[in-house]
Structures are given as C-alpha cells and as structure tokens.
Amino acid sequence: TLDVYCSAVLREAFVKHVEPKDSWRKQMKRISDVSCADYRKMVREDPRFVPYFRQATPEVELGTLNIGSRPAKRNPKGGIESLRAIPWTFAWGQSRLNLSAWLGVGAGLHVEDEGDKKELREMYEQWPWFREIIDLLAMILSKTDYSISENYDNLLVDKTDELIAIGKEVREKLVETRQAILDVSGSTEYGGPHVQLLRPSAKIRNPYVDSINCVQAELLKELRNMGSEECEIKKIRRDALVVSINGISQGMKNSG
Numbered sequence: 484t485l486d487v488y489c490s491a492v493l494r495e496a497f498v499k500h501v502e503p504k505d506s507w508r509k510q511m512k513r514i515s516d517v518s519c520a521d522y523r524k525m526v527r528e529d530p531r532f533v534p535y536f537r538q539a540t541p542e543v544e545l546g547t548l549n550i551g552s553r554p555a556k557r558n559p560k561g562g563i564e565s566l567r568a569i570p571w572t573f574a575w576g577q578s579r580l581n582l583s584a585w586l587g588v589g590a591g592l593h594v595e596d597e598g599d600k601k602e603l604r605e606m607y608e609q610w611p612w613f614r615e616i617i618d619l620l621a622m623i624l625s626k627t628d629y630s631i632s633e634n635y636d637n638l639l640v641d642k643t644d645e646l647i648a649i650g651k652e653v654r655e656k657l658v659e660t661r662q663a664i665l666d667v668s669g670s671t672e673y674g675g676p677h678v679q680l681l682r683p684s685a686k687i688r689n690p691y692v693d694s695i696n697c698v699q700a701e702l703l704k705e706l707r708n709m710g711s712e713e714c715e716i717k718k719i720r721r722d723a724l725v726v727s728i729n730g731i732s733q734g735m736k737n738s739g
Contacts, residue, residue, distance in 0.1 A: 507606050507613070510599070518591030525586065525656075531649040538640045539632075539650065540574035541703055544724060577731050578635045579628040579696060582653065585620055589660030592667055603667045621664050625672075625685075626735050629654055631696045638700045639707070692734035699727035 503511075525532055537543050575582045594600055606613045636650040665671070702724045709717050 501610050501612070503610055503612075506602060507610060510602060510606065511613075514591035518587030520587075521590035522587035525653075529649065531645045535640065535646050535649045535653075536574070538646065539635050540578045540580075541699070541724070541728065542570065542574040544703065544706065545570050545574060545728075573732070576735060577696075577699065577728060578632050579626070579731075579735075580632040580653070580657070581623050581627050582657075584623045585627075585660045586656065588620060589656055589663045592663035593659065600666065604669060607667050607669075617664060617667055620660075621668065621670075624657075624661055624664060627657060628693070628696075629657060631693060632657075634697065635700050635703075638704045688734050692731060695727050695730045695734070699724065699731065702727060 572581075572583045575584075592603065594603065607617055608614070632654065633650070636647070640646050640650060702720055706717065706720050706724065709720075
C-alpha cells in the first residue's frame with residue numbers, strides 16, 4: 484500500500500544504516516554455508532526426495548492444469564533443477580509445508596556454543612537487516628501446518644519405509660526451524676512480531692482453508708487412482724482440484 488511504500492522510502496533516505504560487525508558477517512557466512520549444505524543434501528543428493536515431493540504435493544497435477552502463463556517445467560523430462568521457481572514454491576504452499584522458504588534455516592541457526600547463541604541474539608536485536616529476515620521466516624512458518632502436511636503424506640505417499648522416513652525427517656526439520664527462530668528472536672511465538680497482525684485473520688481463515696486442504700488431499704488421491712482414461716467424473720474432480728488450489732493460495736496469502 485502507499486503508506487508502507489512511502490514509509491520504506493523515507494526510512495531508507497533518513498535513517499542511519501547499521502554497519503554490521505565483522506563477527507556478524509562471519510556468522511552470516513557460517514549460516515549461509517551450513518543452511519545451503521543442508522538444503523542441497525536433501526533436495527539434490529537424497530534419492531528419496533524427488534519421489535516424495537511429487538507424491539506429497541500437487542506438483543504433477545500443477546503441470547497438467549491450465550494455471551499460469553508458462554509451463555511448470557523448462558524441461559518436461561527434467562528433475563527438480565528443471566522446475567520453475569513458482570511451481571516449486573506453489574506446490575509446497577499447497578500442502579502447507581512451505582518447505583522451499585525455510586529448509587536449511589534450522590541447521591544454519593542451530594549453534595551449541597553459548598557465545599554464538601549470544602551473538603545471534605545480538606544480531607537480531609541490533610541489525611535490522613538480519614531481524615527482518617528472521618521475522619519474514621517467522622511469518623512463513625506461522626502459515627505452515629504439521630498435521631495437514633502429515634495428512635497429505637498419509638493419503639498420497641506410497642507406504643514404503645524410505646518415503647515414510649523422509650516425510651518424518653522433513654517435519655522434524657520444520658520443528659527444528661521453528662525452535663531455532665524462537666531461540667534467536669527470544670519470542671514465545673514462532674510466528675514472530677507478525678503474529679499479532681496475522682492472528683485475527685488466521686482465526687477466521689484457517690478453519691475454511693484447513694477444510695479445503697483436506698478436500699484437496701482426497702481429490703488428489705481419487706484422481707491418481709483413476710488412471711489415464713478420461714471420463715466425466717474425472718473432469719469434475721479436476722475442476723474441483725483447480726478450485727481447491729485457488730482457495731488455498733488465496734487463503735494463505737502466499738501464492739508463490
């Protein structure tokens with residue numbers, strides 16, 4: 484909105500910037516290296532991840548639906564690396580995991596040394612740039628839902644030890660990231676300072692969106708069990724899936 488835009492321009496022009504300390508830069512370098520390695524280890528190196536991603540989210544269906552102006556993939560036969568950024572984020576948002584926004588953050592912020600813990604708190608309190616990143620992550624985490632993402636797994640993911648295990652690992656990382664945000668911010672709400680603004684709308688919105696998520700998971704299960712042959716019921720289910728996708732993206736206010 485205009486008031487937010489104007490206040491941001493005025494702040495940039497007239498508020499003195501905080502110059503980060505050398506030790507803060509070193510912490511950011513460590514966080515970057517650790518979080519990047521953790522992200523790539525799961526997304527790029529774990530052979531279980533791609534099958535899990537395609538089963539636990541509507542990624543495959545997004546590629547067949549008339550949504551967006553461009554194909555979901557640059558290369559239809561490619562893997563994760565060929566997927567465009569929007570469907571990658573969009574698919575995780577539909578299952579209420581938002582994994583692309585926070586994966587690796589928990590590992591990067593997790594420290595054992597008390598001096599490092601104190602410095603991360605200092606960075607949050609004194610460095611606006613770092614605080615804004617943490618607060619934005621907290622906002623995204625406030626829109627994740629452990630139980631709903633688990634329901635997608637229960638309905639859609641093959642009951643193999645490998646895929647069940649990686650689903651649990653992903654949700655464990657979600658819990659780890661939520662706790663890391665609490666430790667750095669010193670807050671009791673992993674939604675951060677945004678939670679006071681989000682709570683009134685979430686209280687009204689979530690019961691409806693939660694229900695749509697449950698319906699969507701059932702629709703995905705039905706459509707995947709119908710096979711490739713076209714029929715009137717399949718068309719109705721596909722139309723309902725599009726409605727559910729729109730409902731969830733509108734409800735979460737983070738469409739990807």
